[in-house]
Amino acid sequence: MVFLKKLAAISTLLLGSTQAYENGLGLTPQMGWNSWNIYGCDINETIIIGAAEKIKELGLQDLGYEYIVMDDCYQLHERDNTTNKILADPEKFPNGIKHLADSIHDLGFKFGMYSSAGRYTCGGYPGSLHNEELDADTFADWGIDYLKYDNCYNEGNSGTAQISYKRYDKMAKALNATGRPIFYSLCQWGEDNVWNWGSTVSNSWRISGDIYDHFDRYDDRCPCESYECLGLQGYMCSMTNILEKAVPLGQKAGTGQGWNDLDSLEVGNGGMNYDEYVAHFTLWAILKSPLVLGNDVTNMTDEDLGIVKNAQIIEINQDLSAPAHRVWKKSVKGGSLQLFATTLSDETQIVAIFNSGDYEEDTELLFEDIFVDDLTMKNKSYSGKELWTNETSTFEDKISTSVKTHSIKIWKLTEAN
Numbered sequence: 001m002v003f004l005k006k007l008a009a010i011s012t013l014l015l016g017s018t019q020a021y022e023n024g025l026g027l028t029p030q031m032g033w034n035s036w037n038i039y040g041c042d043i044n045e046t047i048i049i050g051a052a053e054k055i056k057e058l059g060l061q062d063l064g065y066e067y068i069v070m071d072d073c074y075q076l077h078e079r080d081n082t083t084n085k086i087l088a089d090p091e092k093f094p095n096g097i098k099h100l101a102d103s104i105h106d107l108g109f110k111f112g113m114y115s116s117a118g119r120y121t122c123g124g125y126p127g128s129l130h131n132e133e134l135d136a137d138t139f140a141d142w143g144i145d146y147l148k149y150d151n152c153y154n155e156g157n158s159g160t161a162q163i164s165y166k167r168y169d170k171m172a173k174a175l176n177a178t179g180r181p182i183f184y185s186l187c188q189w190g191e192d193n194v195w196n197w198g199s200t201v202s203n204s205w206r207i208s209g210d211i212y213d214h215f216d217r218y219d220d221r222c223p224c225e226s227y228e229c230l231g232l233q234g235y236m237c238s239m240t241n242i243l244e245k246a247v248p249l250g251q252k253a254g255t256g257q258g259w260n261d262l263d264s265l266e267v268g269n270g271g272m273n274y275d276e277y278v279a280h281f282t283l284w285a286i287l288k289s290p291l292v293l294g295n296d297v298t299n300m301t302d303e304d305l306g307i308v309k310n311a312q313i314i315e316i317n318q319d320l321s322a323p324a325h326r327v328w329k330k331s332v333k334g335g336s337l338q339l340f341a342t343t344l345s346d347e348t349q350i351v352a353i354f355n356s357g358d359y360e361e362d363t364e365l366l367f368e369d370i371f372v373d374d375l376t377m378k379n380k381s382y383s384g385k386e387l388w389t390n391e392t393s394t395f396e397d398k399i400s401t402s403v404k405t406h407s408i409k410i411w412k413l414t415e416a417n
């Protein structure tokens with residue numbers, strides 16, 4: 001164990017200093033809000049500032065939700081015919097983007113925007129392919145702190161890691177050349193095994209097509225439930241579809257490397273019930289996905305707010321430790337039981353059991369499975385706090401429990417004396 005830990009420390013050090021994309025950002029997964037899931041193209045100045053004000057008022061800013069990200073459709077269809085710069089739509093943004101960025105900064109947030117590594121954005125507005133330097137300068141002049149960079153209309157510049165890498169690296173270099181630290185968030189849908197090269201060029205990388213606000217709905221437009229899927233990355237990806245793609249990729253993420261982005265959260269958008277949203281939020285947190293809200297924050301129920309405000313779950317996401325790994329997955333009627341584990345930097349152990357099946361399931365979580373990386377830990381007794389109910393129990397050898405359908409339970413284990 002000591003050896004393993006040393007190895008982990010050394011590789012973090014090396015990656016942190018020599019291999020990862022260096023802009024001083026992304027030491028932990030980014031947190032914030034993005035306009036796309038709820039508003040799509042119907043955005044304007046009032047909506048973006050209103051969301052930021054509300055996020056502050058609700059106490060979410062204090063919990064770490066820091067980036068306000070305006071997604072696609074802020075532009076005019078034509079670039080400026082003399083400077084060739086991207087132009088903001090003056091009807092939606094009567095005071096311009098600089099004013100918007102200033103307003104967001106005045107509220108204590110960082111401001112994010114969007115473009116595509118293609119001829120057009122996904123919404124059909126001017127993309128940044130072949131205009132990387134010009135657009136990076138425009139974004140920096142506007143005062144942005146974050147760029148989500150999409151993959152639509154890429155003119156066929158994909159298909160191998162090398163081709164995709166070059167296209168995304170061009171913007172990475174352009175952002176760096178502005179001199180402004182700008183969080184660089186790839187939205188390349190997991191094409192060309194982005195998790196193998198994303199860390200050398202960015203702070204985070206999407207691993208799948210767009211999320212769809214449903215627990216497990218099958219859809220041909222998001223084919224295949226494994227990271228091994230090649231070809232169509234699709235959209236309309238259910239929460240559990242993305243989970244399956246994400247689970248084996250945890251080893252590709254970390255402090256000094258960057259983050260697998262499982263896409264913005266759907267909590268508050270109404271397509272899942274309370275237990276399902278709790279599972280969605282918990283899984284995204286322990287796999288160290290960015291925690292980016294994607295809902296109408298001006299009209300949240302107390303239940304939904306309670307989910308995204310659970311500081312104990314956020315703390316795991318923001319801890320300087322590795323993403324959780326899946327210890328086992330067992331078939332049950334209608335789905336599976338999945339055991340996850342990870343050790344936090346203070347040496348406490350996190351254990352989560354997720355039931356995607358149709359019925360409540362009784363199960364035993366054996367310490368010999370949970371502590372497989374350090375079996376000397378398995379004979380000790382632990383005080384375990386369940387992080388949604390806050391009930392504390394003492395456990396020896398195992399946790400015997402039952403999990404409701406479409407639910408998760410998660411404990412933090414501390415050695416009992």
Ligand SMILES: *[C@@H]1O[C@H](CO)[C@@H](O)[C@H](O)[C@H]1NC(C)=O
Nearest residue numbers: 022023024176179180181182
């Ligand atoms: C640009 O890159 C260099 C070296 O990779 C790094 O040290 C520097 O902090 C970067 N600057 C910005 C603004 O990202």
Ligand SMILES: *[C@@H]1O[C@H](CO)[C@@H](O)[C@H](O)[C@H]1NC(C)=O
Nearest residue numbers: 076078079080081082083087
């Ligand atoms: C350039 O854009 C301006 C303002 O949008 C417009 O008035 C002008 O006609 C355009 N010029 C050309 C050559 O398209």
Ligand SMILES: *[C@@H]1O[C@H](CO)[C@@H](O)[C@H](O)[C@H]1NC(C)=O
Nearest residue numbers: 044045046047091092093094
């Ligand atoms: C933005 O949209 C909202 C909702 O449609 C509307 O109430 C508001 O006036 C709009 N603001 C601007 C600046 O267009």
Ligand SMILES: *[C@@H]1O[C@H](CO)[C@@H](O)[C@H](O)[C@H]1NC(C)=O
Nearest residue numbers: 268269270296298299300301
């Ligand atoms: C707020 O949410 C409720 C139910 O969740 C919905 O019925 C209502 O239309 C929403 N109001 C606004 C202004 O969006």
Ligand SMILES: *[C@@H]1O[C@H](CO)[C@@H](O)[C@H](O)[C@H]1NC(C)=O
Nearest residue numbers: 309310311312387388389390
């Ligand atoms: C348990 O504690 C967390 C973090 O303080 C809190 O968000 C959550 O609401 C609590 N749960 C209950 C049932 O009180």
Ligand SMILES: *[C@@H]1O[C@H](CO)[C@@H](O)[C@H](O)[C@H]1NC(C)=O
Nearest residue numbers: 374375376377378379380397
């Ligand atoms: C744990 O306990 C079992 C029996 O209770 C024993 O056989 C085993 O050697 C112990 N393992 C460690 C690592 O202490």
